[in-house]
Amino acid sequence: MLSKNRIKFINALKIKKFRQNYQSFIVEGSKSVLELLRSDFEVEFVLGTSDFQQKYSSILSQHQTTFETVTLKELEGLGSFQTNDSCLAVARCKENVFLAVENKEYALVLDDVRDPGNLGTIIRVADWYGIEKIICSPDTTDFYNPKVIAASKGSFCRVKVFYTDLAEYMQHHAPGKVVVGAFLDGQSLYEYHFPVQGGFIVMGNESNGIGEGMERWITNRITIPRVGLAESLNVGIATAVMLDNLRRK
């Protein structure tokens, strides 16, 4: 049976302050937990139903982690998780490590993306399109928010994120590279050819788009052409369309 301390600990990890104090985060759902176990994250413990334990006993036994059998009801009681099917894990956060962009590589830059669902979706989309690095402004929502992890559908294990002051980062790393920004008034994405030397693709805040501080680093203002009447696209959707056009020959 789950101890009160463990329940308290898991509930605390839903709050950013406590995630930062404990340097731990929650992963829910069998698909994501299995990806976590295969990744290089340090796993603190896994809670799962006896069904889960039986089904994945070989994976669990290979792994140096504490496993505790819990009931589905206990899992459900742990909170407002959407994908909490049969297990939940707690793992150690990684350090916020500097990411450089290699020659011919494109990285995403997020300027204050605030919604955890959007960040999770962007991580998943980046992983689909082979983008391995995301540079985030300090006000971009926390990578380890359970909603980010859930929406990323396991892609949080593969895509690397670095939180930093974007102006400072760009000052050192933008020169000589293209910095493509998604705007509502720019050159048509369909007419733009992403140079092979690589660079950055910048996506802005849900309400305000790319901020002034970041805008001065943009070398190419790009727009996703609109045929109909919707005022805008969601930032996760816009990221996917930008990356699809990047990868399309």
Place this chain on the structure above:
Amino acid sequence: MLSKNRIKFINALKIKKFRQNYQSFIVEGSKSVLELLRSDFEVEFVLGTSDFQQKYSSILSQHQTTFETVTLKELEGLGSFQTNDSCLAVARCKENVFLAVENKEYALVLDDVRDPGNLGTIIRVADWYGIEKIICSPDTTDFYNPKVIAASKGSFCRVKVFYTDLAEYMQHHAPGKVVVGAFLDGQSLYEYHFPVQGGFIVMGNESNGIGEGMERWITNRITIPRVGLAESLNVGIATAVMLDNLRRK
């Protein structure tokens, strides 16, 4: 002050059964409510703060609808809405009217898209890319779910939806048209050219994709090429990428 009956009525409209009984639905947030007032939906009443009323007095006075001034606290008390900034409206549902697809037109077909956020996103994306009609299986989530309306960001006013048995619909309307289905194993989207004569673009359920009943009507199995390692894309994202490639010359 809001009457208990009105509060009860609004809360009831969060549930599909009651929306169907009353043939009414909720629209929240000033942006969506303003689009609603400009649309051909019959609006039953609008609740708004005095700020909202002052700011949009000319629009409200042009409109034959009841307006009630409420406090922000009263609005917040009305439920779990995310975008409930300064107003909320209740409008009449439209009848489920048959939609034919014209020559050179593409319509979306949704085979059991269950998540309201996904349906709302798809409606918004359709509106962006100039798709005016969506044919939905009966098990696709309800168009008038408040989460669908909220996620569509006003596009629910422009995109038409028809719920029907897809097999029966396809039997009559698919012959002679392309029926493009999004699968994880098909021809590359980048190599496919959508014929000018128009047809259908079919998106499947979040977990199971396109069902067998619908699959037999597919003329072209199409895949969004993957560069990285994510297992799949969210259905809203996949719809956007399909439509972007449709519109890209």
